Amino acid sequence: MLLSINPKTGETDKRRTLRLQSFGLDERALQGILFRSLDRLFPDDELLLLMQSRAWQEEPDLMAIDREGRLFIFELKAWESQASNLLQVLRYGQLFGSMGYPELDVWFKKSTDPSQSLKTAHRAKFEVELPEEAFNRKQVFVVMTNGMDYRTREAVRYWRSGGLDVRPWVYRVYAGVPDEMLLEMSPFRVCDNPYEDIAEGYYILNTNFKNSPQDHNDMLSSRKAAAYFDPWKFKIERLARGDMVFLYQSGVGIVAVGEADGTLIKSPYQGRAEHPDEEYAMRLRRFQTVSPPLTAQEIKQITGINHVFMSTMFGLDVDSGKAILKHITQPQPPQITTA
Incomplete structure (x- = not known):
């Protein structure tokens, strides 16, 4: 209605x-x-x-x-x-x-x-x-x-x-x-996801590590956000200049962050001629790696949201995005341990 x-x-x-x-x-x-x-x-x-x-x-x-x-x-x-x-x-x-x-x-x-x-x-x-x-x-x-x-x-x-x-x-x-x-x-859902349609300039992008470590390594070494094959590659097309992209490695957590430059680059997947234009990518400015990685549990604690990390890319609300970015970029207080 x-x-x-x-x-x-x-x-x-x-x-x-x-x-x-x-x-x-x-x-x-x-x-x-x-x-x-x-x-x-x-x-x-x-x-x-x-x-x-x-x-x-x-x-x-x-x-x-x-x-x-x-x-x-x-x-x-x-x-x-x-x-x-x-x-x-x-x-x-x-x-x-x-x-x-x-x-x-x-x-x-x-x-x-x-x-x-x-x-x-x-x-x-x-x-x-x-x-x-x-x-x-x-x-x-x-x-x-x-x-x-x-x-x-x-x-x-x-x-x-x-x-x-x-x-x-x-x-x-x-x-x-x-x-x-x-x-x-509405997007088709098997179960309801209340966070699926949020797009406020902050995104978590899966680096495809479990399918191809080569894709993961290429994203980090080339300092870019990328997705592969139709229709998932089109998610990169949705990024706008200045959007913050957190690169997420499955089973590990956020391993890098950068700011989308707004210029879409189309390339053959892994340089293979039989897959022309099956990689969509965008360079990430102000790129930095995250060490140690920010785990899924830590992300949930910081944002207060039980995110599901199986999507190729999904949006975060502004408050969550800023909170994650602050946690990554600002030094954290040392942990106090007792003997």
Whole structure:
């Protein structure tokens, strides 16, 4: 729901939800817009992206694996008021729900660095060791739908009551100023994260150490913030000049900090010609290493927030960012020990 509020009188008026056609758009156009913003909508702290498709073939728009090995199948075409919304994603379940680990591994390698297996990437992200038979034991179906599309939402409710894990991903569109469309849509979440949308000039960026120590070392030696492959590389594109970036090594803590210079650099991933422009990076000015590293527990104590450090990059509120920066840059009082 979007309310228009008169701050002087306190009067409110509910804005009318519209359909895509009102703006000359169809589901393909919206899908393209969403793919370009996928790094903001997809929860990489909860799901490992298996594949994404931009080709118009009979395959899911997105597939992902969670910590327990459940396969999430996404239908993002956003058709409005058509029963085929739900039928399409269930059709994908029929086609892909029986895939074993070897087939999932092939999909994963086609979408990312083929030198890394799905099991290795899953273990690095979630810090659990799943046997191959645990992958894709269960499926979760996610279908995007307009808030006005009551037919699809009723169907989702019906199938959920029968035990099928189908979840709606609801969006709504509104008219803004002339020639502007407002899109109301929350990032998809397995569980709620109240800190996911904070962006006030302070960020924690994972150095990708568990997937590739080479990436981690390159960030530190080159004094840069970097992310790799579509869509996670686009997170670097969101950084603005002057933003403070804390480089976080998984299992260790914040190992360096610097100020983004605002200039995006696109490079082949690890210098390999077969992965052109798969590294997005930004130089960090006033760069300094943090020794000893600031651990996850210390970060939580300083900020009072139970942050989850599995995302590629996430924002901090101003107070938390300043508190961490102060702790890093100012000498700490010596610890008093007793005999």
